[in-house]
Amino acid sequence: MDKENKRRKFHTDIECVKEGLANGIAFGGPLSDQEKSDMIEDAAKAYGEFLDALRCDWRNDPNSMETPHRVAKAYVNDLWAGRYEAMSPITSFPSDGYDGIVIERNIPLTSMCSHHHQTIKGVVHIGYVAGEGGQVIGLSKLNRIVELFGRRGAIQEQLTSAIHNAVSKVTEGNRGVIVTVVATHNCVSCRGVKHDGASMVTTKASGVFRENDNLARKEFFDSIKINNGGHQI
Numbered sequence: 088m089d090k091e092n093k094r095r096k097f098h099t100d101i102e103c104v105k106e107g108l109a110n111g112i113a114f115g116g117p118l119s120d121q122e123k124s125d126m127i128e129d130a131a132k133a134y135g136e137f138l139d140a141l142r143c144d145w146r147n148d149p150n151s152m153e154t155p156h157r158v159a160k161a162y163v164n165d166l167w168a169g170r171y172e173a174m175s176p177i178t179s180f181p182s183d184g185y186d187g188i189v190i191e192r193n194i195p196l197t198s199m200c201s202h203h204h205q206t207i208k209g210v211v212h213i214g215y216v217a218g219e220g221g222q223v224i225g226l227s228k229l230n231r232i233v234e235l236f237g238r239r240g241a242i243q244e245q246l247t248s249a250i251h252n253a254v255s256k257v258t259e260g261n262r263g264v265i266v267t268v269v270a271t272h273n274c275v276s277c278r279g280v281k282h283d284g285a286s287m288v289t290t291k292a293s294g295v296f297r298e299n300d301n302l303a304r305k306e307f308f309d310s311i312k313i314n315n316g317g318h319q320i
């Protein structure tokens with residue numbers, strides 16, 4: 088299989104919602120640079136019409152005349168980048184005898200709620216225990232998985248599952264995976280109920296992190312507590 092097909096196949100394997108949905112890969116994605124710049128042009132035109140509908144004279148406002156283009160560019164290159172970019176295959180390495188939990192805490196998360204198109208900001212904590220063969224992956228790959236699924240439309244519950252499933256896939260044969268997302272939603276603080284500071288915590292766990300005695304789960308949450316000055320997350 089050539090490199091490009093391998094990338095696409097790998098990407099398809101970790102996607103868990105229908106193509107085209109706000110929290111999925113775009114129709115026809117991942118996109119080439121040319122396809123992205125055509126998309127920015129189309130989206131900028133449509134955003135100009137959106138501002139027209141809001142009776143905003145953006146064409147004659149020196150601060151806003153480039154705004155449709157800026158907004159379109161921000162969606163394609165940053166806010167929704169995970170819908171348009173391909174995830175590279177992830178190589179795993181022997182753990183050289185390490186059979187404990189691997190935890191990465193405080194991975195920064197920027198996302199956008201699918202319901203209101205307002206930002207979601209927070210952190211993701213990920214833990215996993217490698218399988219029999221002891222295969223582990225490069226730590227930064229966990230950050231890249233968070234970026235891939237975070238940089239889309241999202242509801243936090245599904246985002247937590249998507250990250251969990253992708254980590255589980257790239258650490259195939261693992262003994263368990265746990266993902267906790269702690270985030271604040273701009274749609275709660277700036278509109279509707281307008282409550283500042285409320286955060287949402289979601290956890291998806293499998294394997295040893297779900298077992299009855301839950302020692303692995305306890306170790307994971309203790310590790311997060313250490314990081315928060317002893318306070319419960």
Ligand SMILES: [Zn+2]
Nearest residue numbers: 200202203274
């Ligand atoms: Zn929302």
